[in-house]
Amino acid sequence: MNYDKEGLIRRLAVPLKGLVQRFTFLSLVLAAFGLMLLGKADTLMEQRLRTVAADVIAPVLGVLSQPVDFIDGVLGQLRELAALRSENERLRQEVERLSAWHSVARQLEAENNSLHELLNLNPTPRHGFISARVIADGGGPFVRSVLLNVGTGDGVAKGQPAVNGDGLVGRVTESGRRSARLLLVTDLNSRIPVVIESTRLHAILAGDNSNQPQLVFLPDEGKVPVGARVVTSGFGNALPPGLPIGVIVSVRGRTARLRTFVKWNRLEYVRLIDFSGKDEPSDAGGAERAAP
Amino acid sequence: MNETMLQRLDRYARSLVPFSMTVVLVLLTMVPMPIPSYALIVPMLSMISVYYWVIHRPGLLPPAAVFVIGLIQDLLSGAPLGVYPVVLLLVYGVAYSQRRFFFAKSFLIVWWGFLLISFVAVLVNWALHSLLLGALISSPAAVFQFLVTVALYPPVSWVLRRLQQVVPRPAEILVANVPGP
Numbered sequence: 001m002n003y004d005k006e007g008l009i010r011r012l013a014v015p016l017k018g019l020v021q022r023f024t025f026l027s028l029v030l031a032a033f034g035l036m037l038l039g040k041a042d043t044l045m046e047q048r049l050r051t052v053a054a055d056v057i058a059p060v061l062g063v064l065s066q067p068v069d070f071i072d073g074v075l076g077q078l079r080e081l082a083a084l085r086s087e088n089e090r091l092r093q094e095v096e097r098l099s100a101w102h103s104v105a106r107q108l109e110a111e112n113n114s115l116h117e118l119l120n121l122n123p124t125p126r127h128g129f130i131s132a133r134v135i136a137d138g139g140g141p142f143v144r145s146v147l148l149n150v151g152t153g154d155g156v157a158k159g160q161p162a163v164n165g166d167g168l169v170g171r172v173t174e175s176g177r178r179s180a181r182l183l184l185v186t187d188l189n190s191r192i193p194v195v196i197e198s199t200r201l202h203a204i205l206a207g208d209n210s211n212q213p214q215l216v217f218l219p220d221e222g223k224v225p226v227g228a229r230v231v232t233s234g235f236g237n238a239l240p241p242g243l244p245i246g247v248i249v250s251v252r253g254r255t256a257r258l259r260t261f262v263k264w265n266r267l268e269y270v271r272l273i274d275f276s277g278k279d280e281p282s283d284a285g286g287a288e289r290a291a292p
Numbered sequence: 293m294n295e296t297m298l299q300r301l302d303r304y305a306r307s308l309v310p311f312s313m314t315v316v317l318v319l320l321t322m323v324p325m326p327i328p329s330y331a332l333i334v335p336m337l338s339m340i341s342v343y344y345w346v347i348h349r350p351g352l353l354p355p356a357a358v359f360v361i362g363l364i365q366d367l368l369s370g371a372p373l374g375v376y377p378v379v380l381l382l383v384y385g386v387a388y389s390q391r392r393f394f395f396a397k398s399f400l401i402v403w404w405g406f407l408l409i410s411f412v413a414v415l416v417n418w419a420l421h422s423l424l425l426g427a428l429i430s431s432p433a434a435v436f437q438f439l440v441t442v443a444l445y446p447p448v449s450w451v452l453r454r455l456q457q458v459v460p461r462p463a464e465i466l467v468a469n470v471p472g473p
Binding site: 024031034061139144181 | 322327328330331334354355356359364370372375378385417418421427429431436
């Protein structure tokens, strides 16, 4: 009797357990799809979730990325040691070349200043910088963004552009208290107004998750020269004008591909450009462009 | 009494190893490496871990834990929310339903199984990203990511096998193998 009862319970319990397990599994899958919809519908909540998670994990990631940086630094120093002589020679030549450029630049700056005064032009506001370390970079093939170890506590705000010694890296899309997410210019969602330096043709730089972003919406007139430098145009006043991005390597129809100055596998430190009083120059810029 | 309490705590701590190890692997994939294009082909270590534990100790990594791991990965990597939970739950579901097949099979067969399942998972990952970003992403890097992940299965699973000796052997596996009355 007792044995029968136990057997019955066992016979019922096993399939029941299976059912419950299947139910939990399915509801979790549904919950994940629900999250996708929610993320699409309520981006603010999604961003808040992300910044909270990033803030919590940032110190851990900061520590984890330390040894990699250290080993990379040691290896880099060893390599430099080997190439010290030739590097020294190269630098000596470069200094000679650049000192000539330096005097040219000084002259041009003076000339530029006097012309600005003549025209009574609004001066471009000076910007502050925030230095940041890249602590996470694991987006995979579909997302190109990195986490930085600075946040609103350090003066970081959404929309600030990030540069390193080579050129424009990306823009801040989310900022937590002590971490910030940087959308790289190569991401599929990145759109940046740019200008080709030599021909002054305006275009939009659109990422496509590859290491070589595309120039789109090139105007019909004018030839697009391969090898020309591309810099930010400053249109829309989302970015300061003149930040270097890359050179054109190939042209196909009305689109072109860029090789960026930034080397994406060596992204350790970036500088965020802090424009304070962002709204005023926007008006001034509009007036400047509208003026004949 | 005191000792059994400690023992119980110890068992709980050790049964958390599969979950915490997978979270550590997620964090490791986030660390920037000075390798060309590394960020594009960063291996999906969490997928390896989920597959491994589902086959060897299914009781210790419940679907809810897999969901949480996927969510952490989405939040940190910047992927659209919900994508990685789906991908990892898919790996979990397929591996769980086939775990009797993999039971006591040679390493090569388990590895082959991982290749097949992760291939489907990578496809689903690509499809979901394309859907959510509203564009068909052509990404040769995804193929390399898949290959790197499959190639890393042997070393990562070797490390996980070492860890498995710490993990308590759950009674339910013993029960499941006893033929019913």
